[in-house]
Amino acid sequence: MGDQARAEQANAVAIGKQSAAIGLYSTAIGSTTGTPRQPVYTKDANGKITAIDGISVTTTGAGTDLTDIIEINGVPVTNTEVNSFVASLSSGANLSLGKNSIALGTSNLAAGESSVALGDSSKAVAKDAIAIGRNGNASGGQAISIGAGAQAAASGALAAGGASSAGRDGAVALGQGAFANTTAGISIGQNAGVGTSQGITNDRTDHIAIGHNSGQNVIGNRNIALGVGAGSNLSADGNGSSDHNIAIGVNAGSNLSGDDNIAIGRDANKNITAVVVESVAIGSRVDATTGSTVLGNEAKAYGGDFATVLGYKAKVTGDSGTALGRDSEASANNIALGASSVANGTSTAAAYLTAETKMGGYNIVSVGQAGQERRITNVAAGANPTDAVNVKQLHEAQKSVASLIGGKTGVDPVTGGFTGYIIELTDKNTNQTHQYKDVASAINAVSSGAISVLPGNAVMYTADGRISNVTAGTQATDAVNLAQLNQAIADNGQHHVSINSKNPANKNNTGATADESLAIGAGVTTSNAGVKSVVVGFDAATNAKESVAIGNTSTLANGDASIAIGKTALARSTNNIAMGTNASSNGMESIAIGTNIQIDKTTGTSDYAVGIGSYSEVQNADQAIAIGRKAIVQGDNGTAIGHESRAAKENASALGNFAKATAVSANAIGNYATASGTSANAIGDNAKATAGNANAMGKSAEATSTSSNAIGDNAKAAADNASAIGTNARATGVNANAMGKGAKAFEQDASAIGTGAQAFRQDTLALGTSAVASGLNASAIGKSADAAGLNANAFGNGAKAGAESSNAIGTGANVSATNGFALGTNATVTHTNAIALGSGSISGNATPTASAIVNGKTYNYSGINPTSTVSVGSLGNERQIINVAAGRVSASSTDAINGSQLFQTNEELANLANKTAQALGGGALANQATGAISAPSYTVTTNPAGTGTKTTVNNVGAALTALDTAVNQPLSFAGDTGAQISRKLGETLNVKGGATGTLAGTGNIGVVANGTNQLDIRLAETINLGGNGSVTTGSASIKNNEVKVGTNTLTDTGLKAGNVKVNTSTNDVTGLSNITWNPAGTYNSGRAATEEQLLSAQNQLNTTLTDKGFSISAQGANSDKVKLGETVDFRNTDGNLVATRSADNTINYDLAKNISVDKVTLGNIIIDKATGINAGNQKITNVKAGDVNSTSTDAVNGSQLYTAQNNVKNVLGSSTQIDATGNLTSTNIGGVTGANTVHDAIQQVNSTATNAKTQADKGLNFAVNGVSPADNVQLGETV
Incomplete structure (x- = not known):
């Protein structure tokens, strides 16, 4: 039905100008654009034609010319049939070539068996293919293309969205410009997957890209990208591709090269220049190197691989380092535990006591940094050579030192607040953060219809299918209504x-x-x-x-x-x-x-x-x-x-x-x-x-x-x-x-x-x-x-x-x-409750250590029942623990101790040996390394009264024997006159003076040797005469409790000098003559002031301070003076601020829970009570659907506006479309070519009516048995 329409097979239907239903049971409904269409010829590397508009052809000879074609879609053809076939394709007609195929719209081509082509110039050229939308193309078996320019070019491919493309088997592309060109690949979102294509050897498959601009320009296999810009620009590494990467979050995992990486969070592992393999980066702006695990916003691993980083802004700068906690930092093979802990470099110093060293130094475990040390508590007593020791063990060592010293020597316990080291694992799974989720958000976008399963130009019909209420036309270019058409027909006849x-x-x-x-x-x-x-x-x-x-x-x-x-x-x-x-x-x-x-x-x-x-x-x-x-x-x-x-x-x-x-x-x-x-x-x-x-x-x-x-x-x-x-x-x-x-x-x-x-x-x-x-x-x-x-x-x-x-x-x-x-690359734990910290660390058995024997004495320890161990290395790969805060030292403490505490113990041990050597004298020396004391050397005189022979001995016993011999020889005493007297040690020598009466205290007279053979008796420089003694010279005298010079006296109760008295019991000074004070006059420096003068000064100060006070103003205006003692009240009158006074007299202003203001500015967004909301050219999202009625003042959201536009679209007909900006566009309204507006359509209807009237006016010509002239009969006349 229609000009040049043709249905060439059984049960075929062709409706519309030049529509052609050529396949068995095929349907072609629509018309041609009138513009010739250029068929697309597919050729192999030798220029041989293999398909025309996606329809396979078989050629003979060179196969480069149409005359070489011998089969079309497996059916033998002649040159004439080939030319006819190409002419049909070139005509721009609506064609259904395949069995059971459907071509509906304008200039569509349904060439595959059971294929469907709907829209304008769409093509479905493979079996079971569906193409819906202008210039859409479904050229793979069971492929589906939906949207203007959508291309589904492989078996089972799905492309939905304007200019979307699914070019490999099983590929899915959803969204404007979405591109899925890898086998079983999925691209969802505007321009998702653009630039990512399958390799020549059919590698680089199974990519998933969800989000605007996600998964673009990827060279690799089975990568997953979720989020705006996520997983894009993955370049080839040494193996030729970047495979199995997962990127979730805005720009996560983009501009990266390497395999098996995980990036979750905004800009996670973005713009990494080196090849990265098997990394995990979770958090915003996180960087992770090969084999590294990095969790926490702005955490970094760089300068080395296999790092473990957990915490905000934590970082590792070398291979196998571990940093745990906010702002912690570790270099290669080191471990930093706790916020702001630092473990950099190696420790090269020789170990205390053992003096052990290691080539290149020891790697370290740090739980703090200089000035910010931490304690390690609940440390079981160590047993093996590389175990940590606790304060209890140090305390016992100190008790051993105390025992060696002897006497009343003890140990003072050192106490301190407990500082726990908490491993805090922060998994900020952002975005979105899409906080990943959302995949659910992306999935819901599809399931809820945000991505439409049908294009805007799909076949739709209004409620009544008519353009009604057309006013009767009066001008030549006006549309006419049905009443006018009926009247025109009626005016030309009544029969x-x-x-x-x-x-x-x-x-x-x-x-x-x-x-x-x-x-x-x-x-x-x-x-x-x-x-x-x-x-x-x-x-x-x-x-x-x-x-x-x-x-x-x-x-x-x-x-x-x-x-x-x-x-x-x-x-x-x-x-x-x-x-x-x-x-x-x-x-x-x-x-x-x-x-x-x-x-x-x-x-x-x-x-x-x-x-x-x-x-x-x-x-x-x-x-x-x-x-x-x-x-x-x-x-x-x-x-x-x-x-x-x-x-x-x-x-x-x-x-x-x-x-x-x-x-x-x-x-x-x-x-x-x-x-x-x-x-x-x-x-x-x-x-x-x-x-x-x-x-x-x-x-x-x-x-x-x-x-x-x-x-x-x-x-x-x-x-x-x-x-x-x-x-x-x-x-x-x-x-x-x-x-x-x-x-x-x-x-x-x-x-x-x-x-x-x-x-x-x-x-x-x-x-x-x-x-x-x-x-x-x-x-x-x-x-x-x-x-x-x-x-x-x-x-x-x-x-x-x-x-x-x-x-x-x-x-x-x-x-x-x-x-x-286990924390760190290849760290291993095989024991219950055990901890292995750092790359390669291995856990071990807990060894209970209840006591130890030192110098034959048994010392009992605390923490004797350890439940497990903490390992920071392995046999041959031990680490030092640095930045350890001093642990508590007591009989019950199980804290770890640091080097400074052990150094003090070592120092005490060294001091004991030194003190022993010093006590021995004789040149005895203490060896600081071994603690041994060298033999002393004593010189003794064996015959002091005779020849005075001197003998050297090297032990205390010999020296004491020689000393005994010497002390048993008598001493001789001689005076100024008289015979010499001899006495041995232990014998009595009486020395008497001639004084009578009560004697003065001892110590007033001394005996001084002259260095040869004489003792001089002298008066002491300090003389004590006792409580009843006195000294008098002239008018001055000194007694037990009084010094008197003339009439002035000094006693233990005070001083009296003239009129001035100093009373020591009341601490008063009286009798001073200066009792007045003139602040404008002169003053005597160094002279004491009286209470009268101080009272006068205080009164003057009080008057000055009270009168001066201080001033208060509000933003530089309304200044007011406040005297001392007056009250200032802080308050707010509009209710938006609440003033409170804290216990430390701080005045705080807090924003009220409910505030009322005339205008609020947030960046470019302005909320004004008078003028409303100015969104600053930004979207207002998550707007709940408002009421739609004659009195509603609610805001409406995009979905409500879209519904309204869609209702208008449905009224105008299926050719009306809603573009990406929300505008309505129409083509060929009512199937009328060139009618792109309602006005155009009405003009076309008017033209059609005029033409109909012209044709009706011609009437019908009747001739009887071929006799001329024929009679002309107008419509309505009777024959």
């Missing part, structure tokens, strides 16, 4: 023609019995009700006003203004159209086109429905669309497009051969796709969404539980709110998430992200390629990380936490014991 070729002449109009009706053909009738109806054919009839029946064998138009065209076609309701053999339309303003098509109503209505295709049906469904052979719609607003497609409930849509949408608002797109849950969406061949709000996207994807999501080929989501994203991904637990090829999340709230990642138990997390979390509440982050224990955590590539509550952090870290903790 109709009825012709019956077999019966006698029908001069009495027995066929056309209704007023103003037209009946042409044998057995045709217009009943009395068929006013202004037209019937043409044989045995056809019209039984309603303004109806049209064209056909034979009971073709009936029984509804007002209905049209029935075709054998036994039935149009039974108002404004019906039924076209095709046995076509039946029984819904108001419904259209049925095709053989045996049925639009019927039994229990309800089928108004405003459209059915196109043989055996298609609309059953009791209003506003339904069924297009394709045996397509069925059974619910209001349902859409079924494709062979045997079915939309069984209201608002359901099924697009694709055998697609089924059997629940309310369900959507099934793809061959054999099934959507059986309310609001479920199934997109892709064999995709299944069988529960409410479920979403399945990808070949054989299945979402079988409420609100579940399965995206990717063979992805399965089988529990409520579960999400499986990626080829063969599985999510079987409630709220579970599996993202990545082969990722699996089995139980409730489990999450598996990464290729092959598996989360087995409830609340588990597996993040990274082949990561496995199999213990309840376990977390595994990193490539091949394995968390198998209850509450276990494994962070880092290859990390393993296999026991309950175990924690393994770092590449290759391994914990196999309960409550074990």
Whole structure:
């Protein structure tokens, strides 16, 4: 039907100018643009033609010319047929070439078997392909392209969105400009995946990019990017690609080269110049090198690999370093534990006591920095040579020193506040931070319809399908309405023609019995009700006003203004159209086109429905669309497009051969796709969404539980709110998430992200390629990380936490014991409750040490029952622990001690040896290294009274013997006169004086030797005469309690000198003459002031201070003077500020919980009470939908505006589109070429009416038996 339309195969339908239905059961509806189309020729490397417009051809010879083509799509052809085929493609006509194919719109091409091309210049050139939208192209088997310029060029590919492209098998591209050009790749978001293509050897596959500009320019395999700009610009490393990377967050993991990296957070591992492998970077602006694990905002690992960094701004600057805590810092192989701890360089100093050294120095463990040391508490007593010792052991060593010293020597305990070192693991899983989540946000964007499953230019129909209420035109260019057209026809005659070729002449109009009706053909009738109806054919009839029946064998138009065209076609309701053999339309303003098509109503209505295709049906469904052979719609607003497609409930849509949408608002797109849950969406061949709000996207994807999501080929989501994203991904637990090829999340709230990642138990997390979390509440982050224990955590590539509550952090870290903790690359814990800190550290057994024997004495220790060990190295790879705060030293202390405390003990040991050597004298010396004391050397005189022989002895015993001999010789005494007296030691010598009476105290007289043989008796310089003694000289005298000079006295009660008295009992000075004070006069420096003078000065000061006071002003104005003693009250009158006074007399102003202001400025955003809100050219997001009524003053959001625009679009017709900026554009309104506005369409209708009148004015020419001239009969005249 239409100018040059042609249907060349059985059951084919062609409607519209130059439309061609060439394939068996094919349907072509629409027209041509009138512009020739240039076919696209595909050629191999030798220039041989292999396809034309995606349709395969076989050539002979060179194969470079059309004359070389011998087969098209496997069918042998001649040169003439080839030229005809190319001419059809070049004509720009609407073509359906494949069996069961559908081309609907303008200049579309449906060349593949069961293919569908809808829109303007779209192409579906492969089997089961679907192309919807202007210039869309689906050239792969079962491929789907939706949107202007969308390209789906491989088997099972899906491209949805303007200029989107899915160029490899199983690829999915959703969003404006989204690009998925790797096998099974997924790109969701504007320009996602652009520049990322599969390699020549078919490597670089399975990429996932979700977010604006995410996953761009990637050279690699199986990378995952989630977030704006995430995972872009991954360059080739030494292996030729960057593989298995995961990037979540804005710009996370971009501009990177390397494999198996995880970056989570804004700018995480962004712009890393060196090749990075197996790193984990979690947090905002985090950098991680090869094998490193970095967690915390602005944390860094650089200058080396295999680092472990946890904490805000923590950093490691060398290989295998570990930094734990805010602002902590560690260099190569060192460990910094705690906020602001620093572990840089190596320790080269020789060890105390042992004097051990190590080539290149010792690596260190730091729990602080200079001036900010920390204590290590609860340290078990060490036993092995490399064990740490605690304060208890030091205390016992000090007690040993005290015992060696002897006497009353003791140990003072040193106490101090406990400072615990807390390992704080901060997992700020940002964004968004999308804080990752959200994948859920990205998935919801698809499932909720933010990314539409149908393009804006899909086939849509308004409520009544008419342009109504057109005012009668008056000018030549005005549109005309139906009344004007009817009047124009009526003005040209009042009678109709009825012709019956077999019966006698029908001069009495027995066929056309209704007023103003037209009946042409044998057995045709217009009943009395068929006013202004037209019937043409044989045995056809019209039984309603303004109806049209064209056909034979009971073709009936029984509804007002209905049209029935075709054998036994039935149009039974108002404004019906039924076209095709046995076509039946029984819904108001419904259209049925095709053989045996049925639009019927039994229990309800089928108004405003459209059915196109043989055996298609609309059953009791209003506003339904069924297009394709045996397509069925059974619910209001349902859409079924494709062979045997079915939309069984209201608002359901099924697009694709055998697609089924059997629940309310369900959507099934793809061959054999099934959507059986309310609001479920199934997109892709064999995709299944069988529960409410479920979403399945990808070949054989299945979402079988409420609100579940399965995206990717063979992805399965089988529990409520579960999400499986990626080829063969599985999510079987409630709220579970599996993202990545082969990722699996089995139980409730489990999450598996990464290729092959598996989360087995409830609340588990597996993040990274082949990561496995199999213990309840376990977390595994990193490539091949394995968390198998209850509450276990494994962070880092290859990390393993296999026991309950175990924690393994770092590449290759391994914990196999309960409550074990391994921190660092390849750190290993195999003992319960043990800790291994640092790269390569290995745990050991706890060795109880209850006591020790020192010099034969037993000393008992505290902390004698250690439960586990803390290791900071391994045998041969020990580390020093530095920046250790001094531990408490007491009998019960288990604190760690630092070098300075041990140094003091060593110093005491050295002092003991020195003191012993000093006590021995004789040149004895203490060896500081060994503690040994050299033999002394004493010189003694064996015969002092005789020759005075001197002998040297080297021990104390010999010296004492010689001394004994010497002391047993007598001493001789001589006076000024008299005989000499001799006495031995122990004998008595009486020395008497001649004084009588009470004697003075001792010590007043001394005896002085003259250095030879004489003792002089002298008066002492200090004489004590006792309590009753006195000294008198002249008028001065000194007694026990008085010094007197004339009349002036000094006693223990005071001093009296003239009129001045100093009383020591009251501390008063009286009798001073200076009792007045003139502040303007002079003063005597150094003279004491009296109380009278001080009182006068105080009164003057009080007066000055009180009068002066201080001033208070408000922002430089309204100054007021406040005297001392007066009160100043701080308050606020508008209620926006609250003034309070704290205990330390600080005045605080706090913002009230509820404030009222006239204007608020936030950056460029201004909220003004008078003028409203100025958003500063920024979006206002998360706006709740406002009430829409005549009195509402609510703000409306984008979705409400879009609904309003969509309603306008629906009124204007299916050719009206809503572009990305929200503007409405229309082309060819009402199917009228060039009518891009309502005004244009009305002008075209007016022109058509004028042309119709011109044609009607020509009338009909009748000749009898070929005799000329023929008679001209105007419409309305009787023949």
